[in-house]
Amino acid sequence: MAAADIHFKLNTGAEIPALGLGTWQSAPGEVEKAVFHAIKVGYRHIDTALCYQNEHEVGQGIKEAIDAGIVKREDLFVTTKLWNSYHARVSEGLDTSLKNLGLDYVDLYLMHWPIAMNPNGSHPIFPKLPNGERDIIHSHSHVTTWQSMEKLVGSGKTKAIGVSNYSVQYLEELLPQASIIPAANQIENHPSLPQQEIVDFCNQKGIHVTAYSPLGSTGSPLFTAEPIVEVAKKRGVSPATVLLSWHIARGSSVLAKSVTPSRIEANRTDLIKLDADDVATIKKYSDQLAASKSFQRFVFPPFGVNFGFPDKM
Numbered sequence: 001m002a003a004a005d006i007h008f009k010l011n012t013g014a015e016i017p018a019l020g021l022g023t024w025q026s027a028p029g030e031v032e033k034a035v036f037h038a039i040k041v042g043y044r045h046i047d048t049a050l051c052y053q054n055e056h057e058v059g060q061g062i063k064e065a066i067d068a069g070i071v072k073r074e075d076l077f078v079t080t081k082l083w084n085s086y087h088a089r090v091s092e093g094l095d096t097s098l099k100n101l102g103l104d105y106v107d108l109y110l111m112h113w114p115i116a117m118n119p120n121g122s123h124p125i126f127p128k129l130p131n132g133e134r135d136i137i138h139s140h141s142h143v144t145t146w147q148s149m150e151k152l153v154g155s156g157k158t159k160a161i162g163v164s165n166y167s168v169q170y171l172e173e174l175l176p177q178a179s180i181i182p183a184a185n186q187i188e189n190h191p192s193l194p195q196q197e198i199v200d201f202c203n204q205k206g207i208h209v210t211a212y213s214p215l216g217s218t219g220s221p222l223f224t225a226e227p228i229v230e231v232a233k234k235r236g237v238s239p240a241t242v243l244l245s246w247h248i249a250r251g252s253s254v255l256a257k258s259v260t261p262s263r264i265e266a267n268r269t270d271l272i273k274l275d276a277d278d279v280a281t282i283k284k285y286s287d288q289l290a291a292s293k294s295f296q297r298f299v300f301p302p303f304g305v306n307f308g309f310p311d312k313m
């Protein structure tokens with residue numbers, strides 16, 4: 001079955017398509033075309049964020065597809081994210097994103113990182129202190145931000161709320177004080193950073209996991225990693241197909257980023273059912289990285305904050 005045709009159920013009852021198009025680092029002038037092309041070839045899930053500074057173009061790609069009669073708005077699942085410098089003005093953050101996107105609502109609104117940055121700092125998105133460090137408001141709790149996000153539900157401006165970059169430690173802080181259980185936790189995930197403890201915790205609590213950087217991000221070493229290539233050769237598919245199949249078999253949705261039409265199409269491809277040997281080959285690889293404490297985390301911006309990720313403590 002093609003990844004784009006599989007859905008997972010969120011704790012709101014809504015369905016999230018298993019394959020989403022990622023748009024982080026998609027260059028201006030490329031992302032609108034990528035979004036349009038993805039929708040044209042069957043993607044129904046698009047991921048963006050205020051801090052990607054491309055919501056306007058993403059919205060243009062969506063509009064073009066709707067105007068061309070390819071989809072209706074309600075057929076799409078659009079996710080965007082509250083940026084760190086908006087933690088004390090959550091409603092304004094969502095309104096800004098909706099305006100950028102040219103949409104009345106999003107399907108999922110995520111807290112991008114559980115850390116607040118100065119809303120009145122040296123830069124609207126990436127404020128820095130004179131010493132060059134990021135301008136973080138350490139006194140602002142992510143729980144307060146979540147409680148503001150809870151107020152958005154019912155506004156009609158987002159169908160669901162969730163989190164991103166949450167470790168078990170942060171979820172354990174949040175859940176006792178939350179009235180709404182996050183619908184999703186979007187985290188970095190791939191065989192060289194399986195984050196099984198977060199996946200297990202989320203499964204227990206009914207929080208859907210979305211894998212970001214599912215292919216190993218820009219310049220991914222996973223496309224040439226021996227165990228992934230071994231399974232790909234044995235099954236006669238590409239390393240990308242092995243990776244996407246691995247994620248979706250775990251119950252995670254994936255955000256595969258590409259601005260290349262042929263890759264956008266390739267990632268929509270039929271998944272394979274990994275057999276016990278394939279699963280064992282990939283697990284052995286992850287276990288070896290765990291044993292040698294050499295998990296590979298590709299996205300770890302210099303916040304100078306302990307997010308509770310075991311590989312970064």
Ligand SMILES: NC(=O)C1=CN([C@@H]2O[C@H](COP(=O)(O)OP(=O)(O)OC[C@H]3O[C@@H](n4cnc5c(N)ncnc54)[C@H](OP(=O)(O)O)[C@@H]3O)[C@@H](O)[C@H]2O)C=CC1
Pocket residue numbers: 021022023024025047048112164165186187211212213214215216217218219220223240255256257258259260263264266267299
């Ligand atoms: N919540 C968060 O903090 C984060 C969220 N994300 C989300 O997750 C998405 C995906 O993560 P991202 O880090 O972008 O990385 P991915 O793991 O999706 O990898 C993207 C890279 O792989 C290339 N690629 C895509 N498909 C193929 C293929 N079939 N064969 C070979 N190369 C391929 C792309 O190239 P090209 O585009 O040139 O074709 C690009 O260089 C982001 O775009 C964003 O939407 C990502 C990071 C953090």
Ligand SMILES: O=C[C@H](O)[C@@H](O)[C@@H](O)[C@H](O)C(=O)O
Pocket residue numbers: 024049051052299300301302
């Ligand atoms: O979503 C993608 C990533 O989280 C990205 O938003 C951050 O890495 C950001 O560029 C930053 O530097 O803090």
